[in-house]
Amino acid sequence: MTADKNKGAEGQHEDASATDRITHYKKYIQHYQAHCDRWLPRLADVKGKRILVLGSGWGTEVLWCLRNGALDVVGVDPADRPTQPLDAAIEELPEPVAGTFKLIRGNIIDLRGGQDFDVILSNNVVEHIDSLKATFFSFRRFLKPDGRVSIFSDPLYYSSAGSHLPLSAWEHLYKEEDEFPAEITGRQRSEFRHMLNRLTFMEYLSVFRESGFILEDLFIIPDRHLRHFTSVWPRIQRKAFPLDLCLEGFGCRLAYPSAY
């Protein structure tokens, strides 16, 4: 997987000057702290822990972990994400952080592990991973036997906003790509085609199940456009089940039986 393939919404400031880019991505990291504060505390206890962030991007969740007292945080992402924006965001915190961090460019499937992480945390990433089962199987190499995997993701592909594009609710499911509005750029179309694994919620659960995990906690975020569901459903019904379409996102915490 190349860095180019992974330029998502957070990766669209590639042409500006180096200083502008650092400021842009620092603000991106800072902006999404509120999202992390809202959804991650229920899923991940990071204080005093070693955390592996899967799909760390520019460092949004790494900063959240450090702000919440993590001991050491390792971020892994196939895309090239230099640390200057994260360094700058850490500098601007009101209190210094005690924990340390490192960002690794790579795919967890290819990395060696020492079963020394307390938590694997992944936020808004699982819908982008093309070999999800192999990824979840690899967790055994990194997680302590009593560790936890904390996953949050929104929007899912089959949700109303699942295209990650400026389209109407579920438009990506009831129109062919060549019928999308002309304003959708070639790059956006390419990201739509190549950067989303198009798994249903049930398929995520199957991956967790087949990777040997216990489900400790699970919450869903109902789709915010459910009131329009009946008007679009007749145009989609050959492609999905109602259950696939009604979930905007989910959060869950997983453990191996050895945690008990």
Ligand SMILES: C[S@@+](CC[C@H](N)C(=O)[O-])C[C@H]1O[C@@H](n2cnc3c(N)ncnc32)[C@H](O)[C@@H]1O
């Ligand atoms: C929407 S971004 C989210 C980044 C970060 N978690 C955040 O919220 O700021 C999705 C990220 O998933 C990463 N990604 C894609 N495939 C991946 C894989 N197989 N393993 C880990 N990360 C992956 C992309 O490179 C990208 O950084």
